[in-house]
Amino acid sequence: MTATSPSALASPLAVVPAAAAPGDAGFLRVDHLTKRFGEVAAVDDIVLSIRKGEIFALLGSSGCGKSTLLRMLAGFETPSSGGIYLEGKEISGLRPFERPINMMFQSYALFPHLTVWENVAFGLKRHQQPRDKVAAQVERMLALVQLKPYAQRKPHQLSGGQQQRVALARSLALEPRLLLLDEPLGALDRKLRAQTQFELQSIIKSVGVTCVLVTHDQEEAMTMADRIAVMSAGKLVQVGAPREIYETPASRFVADFIGNVNLFDGVLVEDEVDHCVVETPAGRFYVGHGITGVKGQRLSVALRPEKIEIATRAPERTDVNCLRGRVVESAYFGASSVYRVALGDGSRLQVSEPNSERHAEVIRVGTDVFATCSPDALVVLVS
């Protein structure tokens, strides 16, 4: 089906069940895609496969190539090499207006001289649809984003959140096979963002469109996406479900980029099927998973702040997974408290404790503490 096919428009909005049925693994395939600007490879040999009906996030800091990748999917950039396949068909040779792909632009790019209604109708009119069909589809889209009363307003008469919904309605009006979102919430303030996140996600899921979104905000990626691809310097660093990426980061970069983490560099001293032991200057760690490494190999251990417990009394075992130190900073956040603990080797440990009791013992700055964690809390990072 191409963008110009009338049947794509004539069909009523397909309401696909919300759960992303993991079928069609290769709905969108990105095959060794590279984009060079001069000497620099903005997108470097990326291989990616996106499932039908999935919300897929490209996450990375600015300049990591995520926007360039998205623009290649939309057709605004021509790949230097590699291919893009949508439902098995090579599309990288098609121009933007020939692709069954629509994009919601960063800060929306609404047409300022047209009303909300005309903005949403813009794409439909270009496809020579009969007027009543265009009108019906625009009405349906405006109802979907709850903007019917604003149909005759100009974009500048709307709030940021409303503009965002117009942009969404406009990009969904043509019932694209693939929806691209470029920093969809970037132009909204923090509070509105949290609310819009879920709204946007539920609209996309209710329409059932496959969606690739680009963001630098990990929280946005985590809440909205079914899967996340972390990008750095034009390459994919890790692809996985939000939980996977957070709990089992594949590299120091990912562990550090997503959330807060304590990293310990050390040497592998024991490696079994179900566990391994790493010796670090801060202490010895017994990790609850095995790796295929060699003894003496240099690697790191990652430990999330919320997976550490601190106490003033010594635990039963102090030989492994127990770090001694002195609290040098503490901050009370209501739901949790965050401590910084100076360890024996001079490094700092960040700890986040839930405040589960109202009158728990207060650990003050200057207190000597034992920080412990379970073997399952630790992840060994080889790279």
Added chain:
Amino acid sequence: MSAADLDPRAVPGVPMAPALPRPAPGAGVLRWLRGRHWGRATVIGIPFGFLVVFFSLPFLVVLKMSVSETEGVQFKDLVSFADGTLTLQFKLANYQFLVTDPLYLRTYASSVKYAALNTVFCLAIGYPFAYFMTRARATLRPILVMLVSLPFWTSYLLRIYAWKGLLDDHGVFNNLLVWLHLIDEPIKMMYTPYSMMIGMVYTYLPFMILPLYGTLVKSDPRLLEAAGDLGTTPWKAFWLITVPLSKAGIIAGSMLVFIPSVGEYVIPELLGGPQTLMIARVLWDEYFQNVDWPMASAVAVTMIGLILVPLVIFNRYQSGVGEEPGRAKAGGGAR
């Protein structure tokens, strides 16, 4: 009077801060003056006043002349008091003559026609020019803007004269064409509507390009991407997005070209011929050939009236931009 009056800082006699050594006498007054935005008022007011006075005074003089009775070379006063009667007298014969004499009507029509043609040509040439200027490399753009305004560096009269040398029977173009054996004998280029139009378009083109460039350079390239993304070819996107969004520039440029072209004297005089009689020429003749100042004044006043029409439309458009919530063009049909 103004909002500044409500400004607490503007209250006269407010004591100076005690920390300041020796408050100068009259500091309160100074502050009071400052509170009234004197600087801004001066900067805007002086040139504005100058323009108002030196435009409206001569205009009123001309207007008075156009409705005055003459007595030899003297103008009679509009208001006279004799035999206990106060008379206010307007002589409208000049205007009457103006609208009945086909010469004047024809000349006005041809002035408007040539001015309109000039505007259309300038727009047709200037728009693509301005558009591609905005597409040029950012470092190149200031140079292009400078090149567009380069003709202003020499006298306008000289440049029009130069066209004479180019278009003459034995001018550069004819000589070249004869030398190339494309023609056997010179084509008559000078003193035709063509030569005049060439001169006009040449002269007024920068006035079209610069405001167009000003609006086009601000246009957001992402809007064109969005249009392309929604299935629009680049050519269509240009007409649906770029052109409507540059309306302000199109109107401003057209005004800057049209208004002075209506009253253009030098170009029709130097490059035009007998077919290209324009109103400024008639004006000149009335003043200096026929020495009929009242008639000439009537011609001038009517010309200003004629130019006011597009200006009023322009103003109407400008004040209408931005609001107009229910201009349901496409939406209307759907309801």
